[in-house]
Amino acid sequence: MFVRIVKMSFHLENIPAFLENFELVKTHIRNAPGNRFLELYQDKNNPQILFTYSYWDTEEDLENYRKSALFDEVWTFTKKLFNDKPEAWSVDKLVTLE
Structure with a gap:
């Protein structure tokens, strides 16, 4: 399992549209x-910055999602709302404390 973190920066006026769509597809x-x-x-200091944080079983699972019609629909809608290039990281979780 690994973690995928995606940082997205939006025009402030586009955040409600993103949140409404996220509610439909989450x-x-x-x-x-x-x-x-x-x-x-x-982000607490800059509300224009949002992050998704997800766990995936395998990199193949993430790639299959990224090649899916669902991802195409979500990303086509979302990328029009950005005010900066998104960033993404795939990371391995090393330690969890609960």
Whole structure:
């Protein structure tokens, strides 16, 4: 399992549209094969910056999602709302404390 972190920066006036669309698609993304966890965060100091944080079983699962019609629909809608290039990281979780 690994973690995918995506940083997105939006025009402030586009955030409500993004959040409305995310509400519609979040369950579908979470239920994509291999997805084990999905959260959305908003930066406390700059509300124009949002992050998705997701757990995937394998890199192949993430790539299959990225090649899916669902991803194409979500990304086509979302990328029009950005004010900067998105950034993404795939990371291995080393330690968890609960």
